[in-house]
Structure formats: C-alpha cells, structure tokens
Amino acid sequence: MPNIADNLTAIQKRIAAACDRAGRAPEDVQLVAVGKKFPPPIIHEAADCGLTLFGENRVQEAKAKIPDCPGHLRWHFIGNLQTNKCRDAVALFDFLHAVDSLHLAAELNKRCEQAAKVMPVLLEVNVSGEGSKHGFTPEAAVAAMEAFFEFPQLELHGLMTMAPFTRQPESARPYFQKLRELKSACEDQLGAPLPELSMGMSGDYEIAIEEGATFIRLGTTLFGPRSAADKD
Ligand SMILES: *Cc1c(COP(=O)(O)O)cnc(C)c1O
Numbered sequence: 001m002p003n004i005a006d007n008l009t010a011i012q013k014r015i016a017a018a019c020d021r022a023g024r025a026p027e028d029v030q031l032v033a034v035g036k037k038f039p040p041p042i043i044h045e046a047a048d049c050g051l052t053l054f055g056e057n058r059v060q061e062a063k064a065k066i067p068d069c070p071g072h073l074r075w076h077f078i079g080n081l082q083t084n085k086c087r088d089a090v091a092l093f094d095f096l097h098a099v100d101s102l103h104l105a106a107e108l109n110k111r112c113e114q115a116a117k118v119m120p121v122l123l124e125v126n127v128s129g130e131g132s133k134h135g136f137t138p139e140a141a142v143a144a145m146e147a148f149f150e151f152p153q154l155e156l157h158g159l160m161t162m163a164p165f166t167r168q169p170e171s172a173r174p175y176f177q178k179l180r181e182l183k184s185a186c187e188d189q190l191g192a193p194l195p196e197l198s199m200g201m202s203g204d205y206e207i208a209i210e211e212g213a214t215f216i217r218l219g220t221t222l223f224g225p226r227s228a229a230d231k232d
Contacts, residue, residue: 004042005049007222015216018209029209032076032097032198034219036061037229040068046222047073055097055217059085062092078160078198078217080124080134083107090115097160097198097215098124100134102144105151112153119153122160122198125182127175130164138182142189158196158214159183163204172204176211183212 011031019026032055035043043054047070054069056062057079066075077093080100089096090111099105099121112119123144124135136144141159148156161179163172176199183194200208202221209216219226 004046004222007224008046008049008051011218011221014206015209018206022210022212024209024212028214030215032078032215032217033222034078034201034217035223036219037226038223039229040065042223042229043069043073056093059088059092063088066092076215081108086111087114090117090119094120095157096121097217098122098134099154100124100136102147105148105154109151109153117153118155120155120157122158122196123156124160125179127161127178127182128164133162135161138178141182142186145186145190156194158194158198159186160198160215162201163199163208165203167203169204169207172200173207173211176200176204176208176213180212 015029016026019029030053032053033046033051034055035046036057052072053074053076055076055078075093076095076097077089078097080098081089081104083104086107096119108119123141125138125141126133126135127138145156148154159179159182161175163175166172179197179199183197187194196214197212198215198217200213200216202218205216205218
C-alpha cells in the first residue's frame with residue numbers, strides 16, 4: 001500500500017521549493033492527482049488527504065470508478081480522446097487537457113451543445129516532435145486556436161504537453177520552455193489570455209513548475225507504481 005499522506009507531504013514541499021526558486025506562488029500550481037488504474041478505495045484515501053482534483057486517461061475506467069468516489073471531487077480528463085467516447089467524457093469530466101485535433105474539437109463541441117455544457121479545454125502540443133506523441137505541431141497551434149471560434153461550447157484555457165520520457169528531469173526543461181514561449185506567442189496573436197499550462201509529471205514536475213506549469217499531473221510519485229495496482 002502506498003502511503004499517500006507521506007508522499008503528498010513530500011510533494012508539497014518540493015512544489016513549494018520549486019515555486020520559491022521561480023518566484024511563484026504555490027497556489028498558482030494545481031496538482032492533478034492521476035489515480036488511473038487505482039481503485040476507488042485508494043481515491044478515497046487520497047481525498048482524505050485533502051486532494052480534490054483528480055485526473056483519468058481512460059473514459060471506460062472513469063465511468064466505472066467516478067460513481068464510487070467521493071462526490072465533491074473534480075475530474076479532469078488528461079488522456080487522448082476518441083470521438084466515440086466524447087459523449088461520456090463530456091458527462092463525466094469538467095476539464096479536458098489534451099484536445100489534439102480539430103476533428104475531436106468539433107465532436108466535443110457537438111456533444112457539449114447536446115449536454116448544454118461549456119467545457120474548458122487545453123490544446124495538446126507535440127513540442128518534442130516524437131512520433132509517439134499526440135498533439136498539434138507548435139507551428140499549427142495558432143491556426144488551430146483561431147479555428148476554436150467555431151466551437152462556442154469549448155473554452156480554450158491554454159496548452160498541454162508531455163515531455164519525452166527520461167531519467168534526467170533537467171532534459172525536459174527545453175520542452176517546457178518551448179510550451180511557455182508558445183503560450184505567449186499565441187496570446188499575442190489571439191489578443192486573449194491563455195492562463196493555463198499543463199505540463200510536468202512524476203519525473204519532471206519541479207522543472208515544469210520552474211518553467212511556468214499551472215497544472216502538474218502526478219501519478220506514480222503520489223500513488224506508487226501502477227504495476228502494484230494491477231496486481232489487486
Ligand atoms: C499517467 C499520466 C500522467 C502521470 O504519470 P506519472 O509519471 O505516473 O506521474 C500524467 N499525464 C498523463 C497524460 C498521463 O497519462
């Protein structure tokens with residue numbers, strides 16, 4: 001069993017130290033607790049530690065799990081969404097981190113309209129250019145955002161990325177810097193603020209905070225390895 005309370009205390013210290021180094025306020029960084037693969041009792045335990053914001057990356061898993069979790073929690077969808085899952089995603093989640101195509105945005109807009117819901121979303125950008133990653137190229141981001149004016153049910157709040165996996169957190173910094181710079185460039189082009197940057201996971205969140213992350217998405221460092229959850 002992971003000790004979520006101890007893990008969270010250690011994480012909060014690291015968040016505070018990273019904020020200190022960057023001259024930022026800790027309240028400006030929101031921790032998304034990624035409890036994917038972990039069952040409702042573990043989510044209850046995390047909620048008992050005071051966590052309220054949770055992330056999931058599979059609609060089917062979330063659909064089975066959320067009804068068995070405390071009702072006051074907020075759920076963000078952080079994974080890539082297939083168009084045939086949009087209706088459920090719109091019903092289950094109140095924020096989507098990884099809109100990676102205009103085709104998906106159009107489908108989401110339609111489903112939000114049917115549900116009479118306005119959905120805050122982030123655009124996923126493939127900053128590293130790795131073929132395994134989803135998202136718009138940095139060059140395509142502004143044009144994609146302009147296309148969002150066609151989707152009145154979607155509220156664009158900023159950008160999201162995943163840095164390449166590495167054991168050296170520092171090597172993620174250039175990707176986070178690039179997303180921050182892209183956010184400023186998009187704000188200038190659009191003439192509108194984009195307050196959110198979703199970047200940083202268990203291995204690199206302190207670097208992400210130094211580079212301006214407003215959402216960090218933490219799984220393993222909070223809950224322990226997901227392989228442990230699989231064995232349950
Ligand atoms: C699983 C996942 C995370 C959390 O990953 P950890 O390395 O376990 O912190 C963050 N973001 C996304 C999109 C994920 O799918």
